[in-house]
Amino acid sequence: MSSTSGHRPIPRPRPPRRGARLGALLLLVLGLGGTARAAEPDETRHYQALARMLADGLHAQVERDATNFVAQFPHSTNLPAVYLLQARARLELGHGAAAVKLLQERAAEAGPLAADYAFWTAVAFHRQRQWAEAAAAAATFLERFPESPRRLEAAVLEAAALTEAGDLARARARLSEPDGPFQSTLRAAPDNPWAARGSLHLARLQEQLKDYEAARQTLTQLTRLPLPPPVDWERRLALAGVEFAAGRPAESLALVTNLWTAVTNQVEPALLARASLLEGRAFAGLEQWGPALAAFERALAPALPAADRRLALARVLELAGRPATAGPARAVLERFLEQQPRDALADTARLGLGRSLLLEFRQLAAAPGPAPPEAAAERTNLLQRARARFEQVLTNQPPGPEVPLALLYHAWTFWEEGPARLAEALEGFREATLRLPPVEDQARARFQWAECQLRTGEAAGAATNFWLVATSYVEVPLPAEVRGRALLGVVRAALETADFGAATTAAERLRSMTGQEEWSEEADLLIAEAYLQARQPEPARAQYEAFLQRHPRSARIPEVRLAIGHAFEQRGDYGAALSAYASWLANYATNQVATGLLARATFDLARVTHRVDPGPGSLALLTNFVARFPDDPNAPLAQYLVADQYINEGDYARAELAFLDKVLDPARAQPGEELPYRARLMAGKVAVYRQAWQSARDHFDWILTNGPLNVVNSPIPEAVVVEAYLLRGDLFILEPPTPGRDPLVPYAEALNVFTKVVEHFPTNVLTPRAWGRIGDCNLQLATVDPGRYDAAAAAYRRVIESDAASDVRSLAEVGLGIVLGKQADLKPAAEQAALQDAAMTHFLNVLYGRNLRPGDVPDPRWVRQAGLEAGLLAEVRRQWDVAAAVYKRLVLELPQLGPALEKKIEELLARARVAAGPASPP
Numbered sequence: 040m041s042s043t044s045g046h047r048p049i050p051r052p053r054p055p056r057r058g059a060r061l062g063a064l065l066l067l068v069l070g071l072g073g074t075a076r077a078a079e080p081d082e083t084r085h086y087q088a089l090a091r092m093l094a095d096g097l098h099a100q101v102e103r104d105a106t107n108f109v110a111q112f113p114h115s116t117n118l119p120a121v122y123l124l125q126a127r128a129r130l131e132l133g134h135g136a137a138a139v140k141l142l143q144e145r146a147a148e149a150g151p152l153a154a155d156y157a158f159w160t161a162v163a164f165h166r167q168r169q170w171a172e173a174a175a176a177a178a179t180f181l182e183r184f185p186e187s188p189r190r191l192e193a194a195v196l197e198a199a200a201l202t203e204a205g206d207l208a209r210a211r212a213r214l215s216e217p218d219g220p221f222q223s224t225l226r227a228a229p230d231n232p233w234a235a236r237g238s239l240h241l242a243r244l245q246e247q248l249k250d251y252e253a254a255r256q257t258l259t260q261l262t263r264l265p266l267p268p269p270v271d272w273e274r275r276l277a278l279a280g281v282e283f284a285a286g287r288p289a290e291s292l293a294l295v296t297n298l299w300t301a302v303t304n305q306v307e308p309a310l311l312a313r314a315s316l317l318e319g320r321a322f323a324g325l326e327q328w329g330p331a332l333a334a335f336e337r338a339l340a341p342a343l344p345a346a347d348r349r350l351a352l353a354r355v356l357e358l359a360g361r362p363a364t365a366g367p368a369r370a371v372l373e374r375f376l377e378q379q380p381r382d383a384l385a386d387t388a389r390l391g392l393g394r395s396l397l398l399e400f401r402q403l404a405a406a407p408g409p410a411p412p413e414a415a416a417e418r419t420n421l422l423q424r425a426r427a428r429f430e431q432v433l434t435n436q437p438p439g440p441e442v443p444l445a446l447l448y449h450a451w452t453f454w455e456e457g458p459a460r461l462a463e464a465l466e467g468f469r470e471a472t473l474r475l476p477p478v479e480d481q482a483r484a485r486f487q488w489a490e491c492q493l494r495t496g497e498a499a500g501a502a503t504n505f506w507l508v509a510t511s512y513v514e515v516p517l518p519a520e521v522r523g524r525a526l527l528g529v530v531r532a533a534l535e536t537a538d539f540g541a542a543t544t545a546a547e548r549l550r551s552m553t554g555q556e557e558w559s560e561e562a563d564l565l566i567a568e569a570y571l572q573a574r575q576p577e578p579a580r581a582q583y584e585a586f587l588q589r590h591p592r593s594a595r596i597p598e599v600r601l602a603i604g605h606a607f608e609q610r611g612d613y614g615a616a617l618s619a620y621a622s623w624l625a626n627y628a629t630n631q632v633a634t635g636l637l638a639r640a641t642f643d644l645a646r647v648t649h650r651v652d653p654g655p656g657s658l659a660l661l662t663n664f665v666a667r668f669p670d671d672p673n674a675p676l677a678q679y680l681v682a683d684q685y686i687n688e689g690d691y692a693r694a695e696l697a698f699l700d701k702v703l704d705p706a707r708a709q710p711g712e713e714l715p716y717r718a719r720l721m722a723g724k725v726a727v728y729r730q731a732w733q734s735a736r737d738h739f740d741w742i743l744t745n746g747p748l749n750v751v752n753s754p755i756p757e758a759v760v761v762e763a764y765l766l767r768g769d770l771f772i773l774e775p776p777t778p779g780r781d782p783l784v785p786y787a788e789a790l791n792v793f794t795k796v797v798e799h800f801p802t803n804v805l806t807p808r809a810w811g812r813i814g815d816c817n818l819q820l821a822t823v824d825p826g827r828y829d830a831a832a833a834a835y836r837r838v839i840e841s842d843a844a845s846d847v848r849s850l851a852e853v854g855l856g857i858v859l860g861k862q863a864d865l866k867p868a869a870e871q872a873a874l875q876d877a878a879m880t881h882f883l884n885v886l887y888g889r890n891l892r893p894g895d896v897p898d899p900r901w902v903r904q905a906g907l908e909a910g911l912l913a914e915v916r917r918q919w920d921v922a923a924a925v926y927k928r929l930v931l932e933l934p935q936l937g938p939a940l941e942k943k944i945e946e947l948l949a950r951a952r953v954a955a956g957p958a959s960p961p
Contacts, residue, residue, distance in 0.1 A: 086117045089124050101128035119145065119152045126159060135167035154184040158193055165200055173200035181220040191233035194221035198240055207244055214241040235261060235270045242277050251285040269305045272298060276314050283317060288324030295321060312338050312347030319354055328364045336371045341379060352384050356391035362402060365395050386432045386441040393428030394448055396421050400455065426452040446471035447484045454487065458494070465491035482512050482521060489528055498535035505529040509548070523555035530562040534569040539578075542566050550589065560590050564599070571606060580606035597623070597632045601640050608643075613651045620644040638668040642677055649680050658684045665702055675714045678702040682721065691729035698722035708754065716742065716759045723766060732774045739767040748799055761796055761805045768792035768812055783820055790816040807843035810834045811851050818858060825865055832858045845892065849885045849901035853908060856881035860912055875916060882909035886928060902932055919951035 085108055093101045105125035109118065122145045129138035142160045149156040161176035177197035181190060194213065198221070201210035214221045214237055221241075225234045238261050245254035258278045266274065279294035295318045303311060319334030331354075338351030352375075359368035372392045376385055400421040403414060410418070429452065432445035450467025453460040468488035475481035489504035505528035508521065529545035546562040549555055563586045570579035583603045587596060604619030623640045645660035661681045665674050682697035701707075703718040723738030746760040747753040753760075768789040776782050793816065796809035814834035821827035835858065838851035856878040863874035884890040885905035888897050906929035913922035926940045926947070 082112045082115050082117065085112070086115075086121060089121060093124050093128060096131075098128040098131040101125065102132060119149050119156075123149075123152055123155055123159065126163070130159070130163055130166055135163050138163040139167070154180070154187045154189070157183060158187070158189050161193060161196055161200075165196055168203070170200045170204035173197075174204060185220075190220060190224045191228065191231045191237060194219075194224065195233050195237040195240060198237070198244070202240075202244065207247055211241065211244040211248060214244065229264050232270075235264055235266055235274070238264075239270075239273060239277055242281065246277075246281045246284050249284075251281055254281045268302045269307075272302045272306055273310055276310060276317070279314075279321075280317055283321055283324070288321045291317065292321040292325065308342055309344045309347060312343040312351070315343075316347060316350055316354070319351070323354075323358075328358065329367060332358060332364070332367055332371050336375070339371075339375055339384075341382065345383065348384060349387075352387060352391075356388075356395075359391055359395035360398060362399070365399055369395055386435060386439045386445075389428045389432050390441045390445055390448070393425040393432075393445075396425035396428065397448060397451060397455075400425065404455070422452055422455060443471055443474040443476075444480060446474055447480060450484075450487065454491070461491055461495055465495060477512065478515055479512075479517055479521075482508050482515060482517050486521065486525055486528070489525075489532070493528070493532050493535065498532045501535075502529050502532035502538075502541065505532060506545075509545075519552060519554055520558075523549060523552060523558040526552075526555075527558045527562050527565075530565055534565060537569070537573060539566065539569070542569070556590070556593075560586070560593050560595060563589065564595065567599075567602065571602070571609060574609060576606040576610040579609075597627050597630075597636055600626075601636065601643070604640075604643060608647060613647055616647050617644065617651065620647065634668075635671070638664075638671040638673065641668065642671070642673040645677060646680065649684065653684055653687055665700075669702055674702050675712075675718070679714060679718055679721075682718070682725075686725060686728075691725045694725045695722045695729070695731075695734070698725065705754075710754065711756075713756045713759060716755045720759055720763055720766070723763070727766075727770065727773065732770070735770055736767075739763050739770065743767060748795070757800060757803060758805070761800050761803045761809075764792055764796045765805060765808060765812065768809075783823065786816040786819045790820070807838045807841040807847055807851075810837040810841070811847055811854065814838070814851060814854050814858075818854060818861075821858075821861065825862075828858050828862050832862075839890070845890070845895035846898035846901060848890055849898055849905070852881045852885050852890055853901055853905050856905070856908060856912075860908075875912060879909055879912055882906070882912065883925075886925065886932070897932075899933060903929065903936065906932070914947070917954070919947045919954060923947035923951065 085104075089101055089104055089108065092104070101124055105121050105128065108115070108121050112118075115121070122141055126138040126141045129135070129141065139160060142156050142163065146153070146156045146160075157176070157180040161173055161180055164170075164173035164176050167173075174197050177193045177200060180187070180193050181197065184190070187193070198210040198214045201207075201213065213219055216222060221237050224231075225237065228234065238257055242254045242257040242261075245251070245257060255278065258274055258281065261274050262271075275294055276298060279291045279298075282288075282294060283291035295314055298314050315334050315338035319331045319338065322328075322331035322334060335351045335354045335358075339348055339355075355368050355371050358364040359372060361368075369392055372388050372395075375382070375388055376392070379385060382388075400418055403410070403418050403421070406414075426449060429445045429449035432439070432441050433449060446467055450464050450471055453464035453467060465488060468484050468491055471484040472481055472488050475484055485504050486508050489501040489508070492498070492501035492504065505525045508517075508525035509529065526545045526549040530542045530549075533539070533541035533545065542562075543566065546559070546566060549559045549562050552559075563582065567579050567582035567586065570576075570582060580603055583599050583606065586593070586599050590596070593599075600619070601623055604616045604623065607613075607619055608616035620640055620643050624637075624644065627640070628637065641660075641664050645657060645664050648660055649657035651657075658681060661677045661684070664671075664677045665681065668674055678697065678700050682694045682700075685691070685694035685697055698718040698721045703715045705715040705719060708715040719738055719742060723735045723742075726732075726735035726738060742755060742760060742763040743749070745753060746755050746763070747757065748760075771785040771789040771792070774785070776785070790813060793809045793812040796803070797806055797813065800806055811834070814831045817827040817831035817834060821831060832855055835851040835855035839848050839855065841848070843851075859874050859878035859881070863871040863878065866874065882905045885901055886909055891897065906925055910922045910925040910929070913919075913925060923944050926944045930937045930940055930944075
């Protein structure tokens, strides 16, 4: 009988004492002797031996020797009895089908044993769990043999088979019919042990059918029978079960706690286990968790039946999953594993213990606010303990059925540690997916595998796994939410690879599912946002407009309407964007929308106004935004734009103060945030603009003093620090010279600052500019130390060969040409030409754009400088026609230079004609 039916299996009939049973068998033998001929003495001894061996439990020998008996005594009058012995031996050996076959084949020859054949046929079907056949066979027996002493037993067997077949009402009817086989025989033989068994079974049926009053009455009437103490103990247990089922845990508890007497030593282990389980459930029903766990722990005793121990463990694991009872339940599990580490249930306990620890870890991790150090340490300890339990399951040999689930939860422990352990989590979820059966756990493992793939850049694999979760578990009662989240995962993964088609298909399928509005909204928004990020404003706007049609009652409509303004802005239609932002504020500013969304719309209006028409209007919008939302994440940028506006107006003093506003205070900066530090940098720049040299020095020095060369783990971004070094070096040169001081000293001081950049930040994008500044400083210092020309040339070459922007490389190329020209001046006349040619090549590289790379645009400043230097060098070399050609090219490139250069070009051409001499006659 299944452990979940609530009924106790029909026990195998207990044989009488050996002596009494042997006597009965001998009488049976004697009674059969007159049908044909008297049994021979040798035959009788063999038959009696078979009977004794069956009584002694030598079933295999009975099976073998019965066959030999039939072969040796084929005409024996004991053959029907021998076949019956053999059938019963087969039953005990677990060969139920063979027993039925033998009984049915020999039933016609059974004679006086026909009732026994019929009864044992029913028992054989019952042993094979062929419930319908067992019930039918028992009913046939009851109809054919109304006088059989086994009538009560057969009636109980029939009811038990009907119960197992699921026909509880029929089973109850057969046991309770006043003139039926059970009740009529019960009245005639109340002392029969099966009278109590049948009544107990009837009470359990009444309990299962929720007829609790009838069950109480049946159990009360049982007290009229002469019940042995163990049977009465079982009756009281049954009554306690009825009270519990009727919703009266206190009454049930009063009964079950009184069962623990000396009688328990005579009770079967299965009943003891049932009593412990019932006591635990009753205590749990009264929320007395400690006594409940004690009762369940008692039911884990090794001597109790395995099925009941599994139920007890399941109850303990259930309480281990509840926050209020997790600690005491885990203590029970710990004791169980300490006392019985090799128990068949040990891995189930380890798995459940690990899950409980993992659950508590998640509860602590979800607590709001930053965790104090002791809480963080406790979380780490819980996670490590959980992982250790899962690893015990995974490493035990031989592997048990808990391994696939252990793989799943083991992977979860890595997932909980964040990005650093994603690779291990991914491998764990993958392995769990491959090992778990295709049920909900496998679907969830596959989902997490996909999540890991998505986060580690395996977008294509993630999309495949998400799609499998959403569509492949057809026979699995998977929660709709899981399928919905999986389709959303497909959308996310597809958008990672810009596969808008796959994302749209998944979103359409998600929209067709009922009850998945939340994920459908999210999918539609993700697609729209992806279009916007891909700088496809028109599809983005269309997607947002479609969202408004599909989800008219969505709480995210204000967010979507604001995003439509962003799409207009990205398209370059700033008028439409401003109109959208203004309309949004008119509709929602007084409504109960999220403060962050209101702040964002206010900022967007101010920001775009500043872009379209920087002036008093945009300045008012920006300053009002900062005043209204000083803690908004966009407040620093708004304040930065305010300062920028003052720069545009030429009000450098107010700009400097604006950059120093408390909203941009670096002390309030979030980790990784750059803007507050860049604002301090800009404060230094505008101080330079207004020639407030000391203030500029203070700003730049604050950044350098707090930067990574002076402070370990400095929060100031490297880009800001490097730029501050460049500006600080420039400041040495820009400041007015001190009277009486060597004018070249500032270049030496600046050189020291620029050298820090190339030494400590060699890979920074601004480092080539530092090399250019190093070249400039050495170029100046070479006026008193010509050896520095080589250092200047080397620095400029570093810039030319770098990945710097074209303007930086052009500056360096012009600088290198100047250096080579200066070095030529120091050489004898015969050695000057080669250096001057090299210098001219560098100037012309910039003038004609030969130094530009794909995508570069000429910088007019350095085209002009290169052209003027090339022309001047040509004039120095008295190459009048070359100089004129260079200036002509310069005028073509920069027409605004025409008025200044046209007269010079005429003079150079005239000199060229003079130098050429009179024209030769034709």
